[in-house]
Amino acid sequence: MTGLFTWSKAGRHVYLEVRPDGIAWAASTAAGNLATGFSECFPAKRQATLQALVNQHGWSGARASLVLPLDQYQVFQMERPDGLEDSELADALKWKLKDFLDFSPSEAVSDVFPFPEDAARGRGDLVNVVAARKPLVIELVNLVQGAGLELEAIDIAELALRNVVSLIDADERGVALVVLRERYGQMVVCRGGTLYLSRRLDVTLDDLQDAASQDAAIQSLALEMQRSLDYYESQLGQVPPATIRLVSGNNVLPLSSMLSSYVAATLEPLDWHELGRKADLDSRCLVAWSAGVADPGGRR
Known part of the structure; x- marks a missing residue:
């Protein structure tokens, strides 16, 4: 009983x-x-920290999904070769990346996910190819399994964030989301549960907070955001979202108003209540939380 x-x-x-x-x-x-939750630790203390979390929350034997942060992998758009099964694509295409990777394809772990057909614009049947360093992935796999968790999947940040965007894109007109982290930002644009665009934004929170560098950082951030929207319209043939949702670890800076004069779209902080949360989420947990949120189509 x-x-x-x-x-x-x-x-x-x-x-x-x-x-x-x-x-x-x-x-x-x-x-x-x-x-x-978020547990601060240096890389050397990761195993002990994760083991402590497993013991504290009773996770031993639980299924686990890893989400790779944006700076731990690369994504390329490539034409899909004829005559290959879906299961053969990842391994076949990674060898075509030898001129783009700063490491040998033999040291890469790769996978593919669909590129939107209506965004190909005459460039053929495209797919997104993800490549990460094999030693890094092996290290993370060993970390999870060493803590007594059963690794089920490895995801990437933009596909996790897509789940959140899907929840607030009820009319399927497209939504842009900008997430600012300590050392960089990430912008994703999705429509109808499909990822159309992901961009790294080269700005740090320190630059945004420092009075000496703040103006330049705001203008640089706004320029990258606007260029991404322009690319979404001119190169992908899509109507740009009217609103950009912002997530930042710094809730003091009025980023929406600071950026508004440089970006054509309306800027708004992400409304956690709109996502069904009663309280704001620690922005450091956003990607992990997003990985567990199923989009309206039931995909993860």
């Missing part, structure tokens, strides 16, 4: 993003929602 009142470990799923400054996590609960 006790099994009827116990939250099954088999039904529990943990989502992890291993960052330079710590481990962000989201975990399914018996109530059907996602609990989140």
